Amino acid sequence: MSTQAAGVVVPGQEKRKKKLVRRAAPDGSQRIRRVVQWVFVALNVWIGAQFYLWVRWFERGGQGWAVNRPAGVDGWLPIAGLMNLKYLLTTGRVPAMHPAAMFLLIAFLAMSVVLKKSFCGWLCPVGTASETLWKMGRRVFGRNFRVPRWLDRELRGLKYLLLGFFVFVIAWMPAAALKDFMAGPYGTIADVKMLNLFRTMGVVGIAVMTGLVVLSVLIQNFWCRYLCPYGALMGLASLLSPVKIRRDTQACIDCGKCSKACPSSLKVDELVQIRSVECTACMACVASCPVENALQLALPAAKAPDAAARWRGRAVNPRAVAAVLAVIFLGVVLLARMSGHWQTAVPRAVYMQLVPHANEVSHPM
Numbered sequence: 233m234s235t236q237a238a239g240v241v242v243p244g245q246e247k248r249k250k251k252l253v254r255r256a257a258p259d260g261s262q263r264i265r266r267v268v269q270w271v272f273v274a275l276n277v278w279i280g281a282q283f284y285l286w287v288r289w290f291e292r293g294g295q296g297w298a299v300n301r302p303a304g305v306d307g308w309l310p311i312a313g314l315m316n317l318k319y320l321l322t323t324g325r326v327p328a329m330h331p332a333a334m335f336l337l338i339a340f341l342a343m344s345v346v347l348k349k350s351f352c353g354w355l356c357p358v359g360t361a362s363e364t365l366w367k368m369g370r371r372v373f374g375r376n377f378r379v380p381r382w383l384d385r386e387l388r389g390l391k392y393l394l395l396g397f398f399v400f401v402i403a404w405m406p407a408a409a410l411k412d413f414m415a416g417p418y419g420t421i422a423d424v425k426m427l428n429l430f431r432t433m434g435v436v437g438i439a440v441m442t443g444l445v446v447l448s449v450l451i452q453n454f455w456c457r458y459l460c461p462y463g464a465l466m467g468l469a470s471l472l473s474p475v476k477i478r479r480d481t482q483a484c485i486d487c488g489k490c491s492k493a494c495p496s497s498l499k500v501d502e503l504v505q506i507r508s509v510e511c512t513a514c515m516a517c518v519a520s521c522p523v524e525n526a527l528q529l530a531l532p533a534a535k536a537p538d539a540a541a542r543w544r545g546r547a548v549n550p551r552a553v554a555a556v557l558a559v560i561f562l563g564v565v566l567l568a569r570m571s572g573h574w575q576t577a578v579p580r581a582v583y584m585q586l587v588p589h590a591n592e593v594s595h596p597m
C-alpha cells in the first residue's frame with residue numbers, strides 16, 4: 233500500500249501541497265512594460281527626427297522649413313547632465329546650456345530611488361534595443377550564452393570604472409570651469425557632435441558598433457551589464473529604493489522559473505529579496521512565477537499568516553510602475569518647462585556659425 237493511500241503524510245508533502253496556489257491570471261507586466269518601452273522609443277525617434285531636421289536647416293544655410301530644436305535631445309548628453317547637476321549643487325543656479333540634460337538625469341535618478349533601476353528596464357531606448365537583440369539571439373540559437381562567472385564579475389566592474397572616471401573629472405572641475413566648458417563652442421553643439429558621430433562613422437566606429445550588436449545578440453544585455461556608466465549610476469541610486477523584488481519563502485515552491493527568467497542572471501529563487509544593483513525592476517521573474525503571491529515587486533511584507541495578507545497594499549503592480557514612471561518623467565519635464573529652464577537659449581546666429589562646422593570644433597581639453 234502506498235503511503236498516500238494509507239493516509240500517511242510524508243514529511244514535506246502536505247506542506248508542498250498547501251503551498252501550491254496557482255496564480256489565477258498572468259500579471260501582464262511584460263505586455264505593459266513593452267508598451268512603455270516602445271512609447272519611449274517612439275518619443276526618441278520623434279525627437280531624433282526633429283533634431284536632424286533642425287541640424288540640416290543650419291547646414292543648408294537656413295534654407296527651407298525651419299523647426300525648433302527639441303530640448304529632449306539633451307537626454308542623450310548624460311555627461312552634460314552630470315556637469316550641470318554639479319553646477320546646480322555647487323552654485324544653486326540652473327545652468328543655461330543643456331539644462332534639460334540635468335532635469336532628465338534628475339528624473340531618471342528619482343525613478344531609480346523609487347523603483348530600482350526601472351529607467352533601464354522600462355524606458356531606456358538602448359536597453360530596449362539590447363533586449364530586442366538578445367531575444368532575437370535566443371530565437372536564432374535557442375539560447376543566450378553565459379559569460380563564465382569569474383569573468384562576468386570582472387567585466388561588470390568596467391561600467392563603474394567608466395562612471396568613476398567621469399565623476400572624478402567632473403568633481404575635479406570648479407563650477408566656473410564647468411560653465412565655461414558648457415558655454416564654449418564644444419559644449420554648445422555637443423548634441424550636434426553626438427549626431428555627427430553616427431552620421432560620419434569611420435571604419436573603427438562601424439567595427440565597434442558591429443561588435444557590440446553581435447555581442448548583444450549572443451549575451452543578454454551585454455552593453456547594459458558591462459559597459460553603460462549611466463546604468464551604473466542608476467544602479468547605485470537604486471540601492472536607496474524601498475521597493476524590491478521580494479520572495480515569500482512560505483508560498484514559493486522552489487521551481488526556479490524566476491531565476492531562469494531573470495535577464496540580469498540574479499538568483500531570485502535563492503534570495504528573500506533582491507538588493508542587487510543589477511535589478512531593473514523588469515518584473516520578468518514575477519511574470520514567470522506560477523504561484524500566487526510567491527514573488528512580488530513590493531515594499532517589505534507585513535507579518536501575516538497567509539501570503540495574500542502579507543502582500544496586501546505592499547505589492548506594486550505593473551500598472552502602478554508605469555504610472556509612477558510617467559508621473560516622475562512628466563512632472564520633472566513640466567517643472568523645467570514652467571520654470572523656463574527647459575530650452576537652451578542660444579541665438580540662431582550662433583548656431584548658424586557653429587552647426588555647419590561642427591566637425592571642426594574640437595574638445596577644449
Ligand code: SF4
Binds near residue numbers: 477498511512516517
Ligand atoms: S530580479 Fe526580476 S525584476 Fe530584477 S532584473 Fe531579474 S527579472 Fe527583472
Ligand code: SF4
Binds near residue numbers: 479485489501522523
Ligand atoms: S518562480 Fe521563483 S518565486 Fe516563484 S515559485 Fe518558482 S522559485 Fe518560487
